[in-house]
Amino acid sequence: MKIDSIQNGIVLDHITAGRALRVYHDLELDKLDCSVAILQNVKSNKMGKKDILKIDKEYDINLDVLGYIDPNISVSIIKDGQTVEKKKLALPHKLINIKKCKNPRCITSTEQEIAHIFTLTDEENRIYRCIYCEADK
């Protein structure tokens, strides 16, 4: 199967196979008014198989969301058909409205439109702590 390369936009490569749809939804790519290609189970020397997303538009991508889902995703910025920048992802130190606190005693369970904010407390084990109730997730 062949998908055309894009002229101006973003390519997300090395997505763990099966995760492309989650990335698509969490980045809210359905709200973009441009072509978005989702490639699943693409053959990869490095990973065996992988997913790829191609976004045919220059767009301010939320790297914290991507870093939280999978810090190993490669992000390439394409201009005039050429890769002009590769962005490095890391586990974000702060998550704002990326995940929700599940503690039923937390103020976020009742207060409408409150920002759900977590800080990274244990990088090795990917543990985030709610800033309000301090519950670990």
Place this chain on the structure above:
Amino acid sequence: MKHLIDPTDLSVSEIDSILNLALDIIDDKDKYSEACKGKKLATLFFEPSTRTRLSFEAAMMELGGNVLGFSSADSSSATKGESVGDTVKVVSCYADIIAMRHPKEGAPMYGAMVSDVPVINAGDGGHNHPTQTLTDLLTIKREKGRLDNFTIGLCGDLKFGRTVHSLIKALSRYENIKFILISPKELRVPEYIISEVFEKNNIEYKEVRTMEEVMSELDIIYMTRVQKERFFNEADYVRLKDTYILDMDKLKTAKKDLSILHPLPRVNEISISVDNDPRACYFRQAMNGKFVRMALMLTLLKDNNCKLNLPEDKLAKIGKMGGAD
């Protein structure tokens, strides 16, 4: 804007500064009686309380200020569905400082994020209660003359008791304190306190089931109530509530200078016969709560550039506040 949300917002030197100010207020009450003239404290209590709310209100009155607020969510616009954020924003238009209690964990932290005046956490569910911790520390300092080199037993509900968690965190920063945790296995201190406070900082502690087996070792015993509202299952509450009752019989082996503390309210975990023993400190502790809240409010107000009606020598005694921004 500085607030007090979590007891660990304060460094040891900031705590010492607040406690020393409280001691100066105790020694020289008259000099502070007009300090907050024209200032208003709002007490936003979305959950019932007697001691904490009244001690905040008494503290502001003794500083010459005024008090407004509500004492339960039923008498606030929360019944109309107003959010915590909106309530705090509105009240911060009327008051110079806010003391807030709420059953949801983190509510005062959220209040502080939207408020234009300092917010003091007066208890958020089972989470934090920093002014109780300051009260406990002032009591230990007054009773023992120090905040280091002693053995403290914490007895009762160590799982849900927020005062216990906050006190452990605060005391863990002082030298040579040994902790003895006395509780049924159902109400043991949470694992994170063991790993993140005791083990991480190499602090001596032990867990036991009865107070009799350790009574003679203790310099301080901190009793807590098994709180009905923290249980999901009433049968568990009924089974455990009478487990740990301190009476004169159990005190037979205790040191002559033991200090008995309790954050109150008491149900029956300390026999009334203990009240007349000079080692019972819990009513003096309640009194200390008012003084330490006076010191805290002065510190927060000064740090947020409120003009206080105090002579220069007293203004100089008010330290800097390192609480949450």
